Amino acid sequence: MKRAIISDIHGNLEALTAVLADIERQGVSSIYCLGDIVGYGPNPKDCVDLARQFTVSVLGNHDQGALFDPEGFSSGAERAIFWTRSQLEMIDNDADAARQRWDFLCELPRQVREDDLLFVHGSARNPLNEYVFPEDIYNPRKLNRIFSLIPQSCFQGHTHVPGVFTEDCRFSSPADLGNQYTLGSTKVMVNVGSVGQPRDGIPDASYVILENNRLEFRRVPYPLEETVQKIFGIPELDNFLGERLRDGR
Ligand SMILES: [Fe+2]
Numbered sequence: 001m002k003r004a005i006i007s008d009i010h011g012n013l014e015a016l017t018a019v020l021a022d023i024e025r026q027g028v029s030s031i032y033c034l035g036d037i038v039g040y041g042p043n044p045k046d047c048v049d050l051a052r053q054f055t056v057s058v059l060g061n062h063d064q065g066a067l068f069d070p071e072g073f074s075s076g077a078e079r080a081i082f083w084t085r086s087q088l089e090m091i092d093n094d095a096d097a098a099r100q101r102w103d104f105l106c107e108l109p110r111q112v113r114e115d116d117l118l119f120v121h122g123s124a125r126n127p128l129n130e131y132v133f134p135e136d137i138y139n140p141r142k143l144n145r146i147f148s149l150i151p152q153s154c155f156q157g158h159t160h161v162p163g164v165f166t167e168d169c170r171f172s173s174p175a176d177l178g179n180q181y182t183l184g185s186t187k188v189m190v191n192v193g194s195v196g197q198p199r200d201g202i203p204d205a206s207y208v209i210l211e212n213n214r215l216e217f218r219r220v221p222y223p224l225e226e227t228v229q230k231i232f233g234i235p236e237l238d239n240f241l242g243e244r245l246r247d248g249r
Contacts, residue, residue, distance in 0.1 A: 001211070001212070002029075002209065002211040003028065003030045003031070003032055003209070003211075004026070004028045004030065004032070004208070005032045005033075005119075005155050005190075005207065005209075006032070006034070006207040006208075007033065007035060007121070007156075007158075007192050008060070008193075008197060009036065009051070009196045010036055010041045010062065010195075010197045011039060011040060011041025011042060011043050011084065012040075012041040012042075012043070012047070012196025012197065012205075012227050013041070013042075013047055013227075014223050014227045015196045015222045015224070015227065016047055016050060016195055016205075018205060019195050019207055019222075020050065022207075022218065022220045023207075023209075026218075031056075032054065032055060032056045032057075033054045033056065033057040034119060034120065034157040034192065035057070035059050035062075035063055035108070035128075035157060035158075036061065036062045036063060036121065036158070036194075037057070037060065037105070038062055038066050038084045039060075039062025039063070039066060039080055039081055040077070040196070040237070040241050041196050041231070041241075042227065042231050042233075042237065043230070044066070045090075048088070048101045048105065049097075049101065052100070052104050058111060058119055058120060058121055058127070059109065059110050059128065060121040060158070061121065061122070061158070062077075062081060063105050063108060065078075065081040066081055066084045066085045066088060066105070067085075067105055070082075076238040076240065079236050079237075079238070080236065080238070083234065083236035088101055088102060110127040111124075116151045117151070117155065118150055119155050120155075120156050122157075123146050123156060123158075124149040124154050125149055130146075132146065132158075132191070133159050133161065134161060134171040134173075137165070137169045137170060143165065143167075147167050147187050152183075152187055153183050153188050153189075154187075154188070154189045155190050155192060155208075156189060156190070156192075157194065158191075159191060159199070160194035160206075161199055162174050162191050162192055162206045162217055163176075163177075163190075163191055164177065164188055164191075165188060165189040166186060166187075166188055167186050167187045168186075173200070174193075174206075174219075179216060180214070180216055180217075181215040182215070183213040183214075183215065184213070192207055193208075193217070196227075197241075197245065198248040199248065199249055200248060202219060203245060203246060204219035204220055204221045204222070205219065205220040227242065228242035228243070229242070231245075
């Protein structure tokens, strides 16, 4: 089975469209999404409409923030969430479509397990909100605790920084790995990076293809200046949310 695993689309339609085209070129039909379909970006409705076709999606903290009361967000992120909610609540002339988007987001599970694979937004311990950053390799208590909750391999997003954590408290970036990794007998956490707001210094959209036990980290360029200009045109979205796309920060 060949799966594409994507995360953190964040309402970036240009990035999602480019990634979906790349996924199709790779001959992959099974798409797993690790949450944060909306938030920050200018096209939440279009991204939800595309996500409804995915094989599996789990809930992210920004999806939850748009649905319920946002907690623990920066003021810029909170403003973006309230704007996102207003977009999702807007009936336009198609009340059915609006309701279907809302129902889809409301029904997203917090985690999905398939055999030895776990799919979450943040971490196995706190699927919605916990960040596992590369520097957490210096916090073995934290990593060991999270690894104890993982069947074999956990796929996650949330930090927007792709790479592989191993049980010996190491982190390898896709560059360290030559963009390839083979799942073996030891436990791993795989961060697939972000489609719509990469933060590892590379502006291209990030995602992963998993075929049997072989992982490939992929980067996809997209017309990010279109997204940046849309963000600049929406007063409720901080210009910083556009500027950061140019540097992948
Ligand atoms: Fe995110």
